[in-house]
Amino acid sequence: MGFALFATQQHALAAKDALQDMVFDAESKSVLHTEMAKKNLFVKRGIVADSNTYDQSKRMRTGGDYTHTAYSTSPFHPPPPAVWGPHGYMAPPPPPYDPYAGYPVPTVPMPAPAPVPAPSSYVPVQNTKDNPPCNTLFIGNLGENINEEELRGLFGAQPGFKQMKVLRQERHTVCFIEFEDVNSATNVHRSLQGAVIPSSGSVGMRIQYSKNPFGKRKDAIHPAAAPNVNGGPPPMTYQ
């Protein structure tokens, strides 16, 4: 609901009749209902300095022109856009002017599509006792104040990245990175080995293959490898 102030009662009546039952939303077939307010609208001096406001609200959608007697062109600047603020119906804002609308716009060559955050440096790390290659990397030796966002920025930009999980422990923070395939994991295993990022201080991260890849249960039983296919004691059952 909203109120509009007009110069004279005659203008208000004319606007009321013109806008009555106007369809203002074609989709929902919503219809405008207008009536005369019980009291005159109080408007602060200075906000409505002249006749702009009520003229605009009338000129906005009716197509009719009721301004020929009341509206006098301002010598200063064109009238400001109509304000429908207190009105119940908020007109969707007009789309911003697009000079290329309707024209095929050639793709603007991007200088650097996705700047991959590079490690600030590399430090040699000891990496004994690695596990067989898999699609999940185990990241250790991350330093005391490792920042998860930095880790995500670094690993999330690597090709084949799927997800990352940070595990905060008392002494060490480690994290797990899952990749689309073993190949992607292997590339990162090599390319970021010993990488140093700002929050890791001066230590280089140690990258190993995870003992337990994402989505693969440690105790998964391969049917072919399962004992006691026939005969023998009955298999253990879990309830």
Next chain:
DNA sequence: AGCACA
């Protein structure tokens, strides 16, 4: 020198 989650 530390391996979680399904």
